[in-house]
Amino acid sequence: MHQIFSFGSVSMPRTAMLAPMAGVADRAYRLLCRSFGAAAAVSEMVSAKGLCYGDKGSAELCAITPEERPMGIQLFGSEPEFMARAAAMVQQYQPDWIDINMGCPVHKVIATGSGSALMRNPSLAQEIVRAVCRESSVPVTVKFRLGWDDTCRNAVPFAQAMEDAGAAAIAVHGRTKAQLYSGNADWDAIREVKQHVSIPVIGNGDIRTAADCCAMYEQTGCDMVMVGRGSYGNPFLFREIAAAMDGAPAMLPTLQERMDTMLRHVRLILECNPQKPPEVAIREARKHAAWYMTGMRGAAQFRNRCYHLESYAQAEQLAEDFLRMQEEDGYHEA
Ligand SMILES: Cc1cc2nc3c(=O)[nH]c(=O)nc-3n(C[C@H](O)[C@H](O)[C@H](O)COP(=O)(O)O)c2cc1C
Known part of the structure; x- marks a missing residue:
């Protein structure tokens, strides 16, 4: 406690x-x-x-x-x-x-x-x-x-x-x-x-x-x-x-959880800005999406894609491509 x-x-x-x-x-x-x-x-x-x-x-x-x-x-x-x-x-x-x-x-x-x-x-x-x-x-x-x-x-x-x-x-x-x-x-x-x-x-x-x-x-x-x-x-x-x-062991996020959370964050931004058209609200999600990639191998090209996000579907595609790339490169979870 x-x-x-x-x-x-x-x-x-x-x-x-x-x-x-x-x-x-x-x-x-x-x-x-x-x-x-x-x-x-x-x-x-x-x-x-x-x-x-x-x-x-x-x-x-x-x-x-x-x-x-x-x-x-x-x-x-x-x-x-x-x-x-x-x-x-x-x-x-x-x-x-x-x-x-x-x-x-x-x-x-x-x-x-x-x-x-x-x-x-x-x-x-x-x-x-x-x-x-x-x-x-x-x-x-x-x-x-x-x-x-x-x-x-x-x-x-x-x-x-x-x-x-x-x-x-x-x-x-x-x-x-x-x-x-x-x-x-x-x-x-x-x-x-x-x-x-x-x-x-x-x-x-x-x-x-x-x-x-x-x-x-x-x-x-x-x-x-x-x-x-x-x-x-x-x-x-x-x-x-x-x-x-609490003195409990850390529960570090897996790569999958990072990407799931990035997408959840993008959805939250869209939901919290109902007065804005999605193509405008998504702009606010760009920097956040990019931050989820920080420090990871091969992240630079993906961050660049984040800065050009135009829709939630693109964010989903990005997460999928990022995960696939990490798998192909033999990324091992800590
Ligand atoms: C982008 C950005 C916006 C901030 N806006 C505020 C603010 O509105 N009010 C405030 O008191 N501090 C603001 N801060 C300062 C932070 O609350 C915090 O004091 C500072 O970032 C140091 O903490 P950190 O090293 O954990 O980031 C801001 C900092 C950043 C980076």
Whole structure:
């Protein structure tokens, strides 16, 4: 049996949760990862201002289906009034919690003072957390990085400021804004944060294997782990992590299971986008299909075919050809 991780009214097995990833971890992705054992999920980041101004796309990002729960809605913005209004608006979707994005390094986001720019303005960040807490009937969490750059690594005082302002838990990605996604995540810095706050800390950055996840728990003392890119084309990672946390042997996917899951993922994308014609929705499936081939022998030519997928039938043909090629080449399952 797994230990339980909880904050406020939210609880989940202490294995690993899926990270918010705009443009990647959409509903299809979240459903798939949850089905393989991801402990929880978070929405793609939602613009508080977009919601307040009635943007349809922003509202659509907030919808939650029962199978995705527990699930948080992540808001971004830099104005406490808009963040508070957005927090009040998203209550109708009954999120299990609200997460505030204070880690995004994308220029368009930080140019408005949102995302990781808030790490340079802790008092405004606190105002935002207080404003969101006031309007939310569910716990409020904050996700941030180690700081702006190497000259401003303020994750410890920032974490304390978030706790003081009312955050129920924090998620820390072990990189600075300036690092973007380069270099290695600094897990020691996550440990330092953990040692200086009383609220739960969710460790994040560079979990690619179940062993990485166990090492993250061990090295940082974190309460929960969050996995992002390691799940690309590899939702099986959540199953492997759940087994490792139980001390059970890993159940690695066979090649057949990889291809079956790739096809299931493509079907989910089509099902989750009924408003789009299939030939449009399939485009969203291309990068995902390609990720399922990553690291396998002879994958390059197949990945190229993934980027040109026009229909589900083509995806099926691709999976069949890929499996046949691996068999002919004498591929042996591990
Ligand atoms: C394509 C992509 C989109 C992302 N979108 C978000 C987002 O919307 N909100 C957020 O807080 N973090 C976002 N992140 C950051 C991830 O949640 C995570 O912090 C980061 O990828 C490090 O974890 P990893 O090494 O497990 O991928 C995004 C990352 C990627 C690669």
